[in-house]
Amino acid sequence: MRNVGHIILIFFFLSACAKVNVETKKPIRVDINMRVDVYQHLLKDVEAIESEVYGKEKKKLNGIFSLKKVYAAEYSSVVEEAIKRRKERSSKLKEYFDQGIIGENKEAYIEIVKEDFPSVMREKIVKLVEEENKDREMIYKATAEKNGVTVSQVKKVFFQTHYKRAPQGYLFEIYDEKKGKYVWKKK
Incomplete structure (x- = not known):
């Protein structure tokens, strides 16, 4: 009787096992454009900020809004003041760059x-460099x-x-x- 119970139990476990299909009917699609889109927005912000600092001509979006106006609406007044101080x-x-006294390090800070x-x-x-790096x-x-990116990603784009x-x-x-290793080189 005991053997019959074991056989029934084994039969039950074997019949309860079912094949689980983990395949999909269509391949899974990954949207790689998402990261490119984020990078493009980041690059536009960086270029707009640097154009504001260094006085380059601002590009027009759709012929109506300048990049300055677009990014300015999305930054705090504290950041706007930092941009203004950098410009000044x-x-x-x-x-000091022209004299070779200062350079930009790999982290996009002045040194x-x-x-x-x-x-x-x-x-x-020293004071000028500290103030610039604080604003940066x-x-x-x-x-x-x-x-929605890391600060190190932002620094890389600013450096470039x-x-x-x-x-x-x-x-x-x-x-x-x-x-x-990293070394100081003239552009």
Whole structure:
């Protein structure tokens, strides 16, 4: 009787097992355009901000709204003030870039790269660089939040935009494959 019970139990378990089909009738589609779309919005924001800072002509969207007006409506007044301060100090930064005193590091921040300049200038340059980097950080964080991306992604796009816009001779921290590390190079 005991063997019959085991056989019935085994039969029950074997008959209860059913084939589970996990295949789909059609292939699963992945929308890769979503990330491209996010990147395009991020790039437009970065270009609009940098055009505001450096005074480049603003592009028109549909011939009506400028990029400045579009991004400005989506940023806080604190970020707007940071952009304004960057614009005000851009000519002084340009002077130090031209002299090779400062450069832009791989994180899209300004850094003092030349140490042999008059010490009376040091305090002024250090303060200028700190203020610029503080405003950049504020803008990077707000841009990341607005676009739903990480701050490091925003910094990368800003760095690429700054490099593209910079005149020949400006210093940038670039990865040197031969040396296997980041080094300062003139554009």
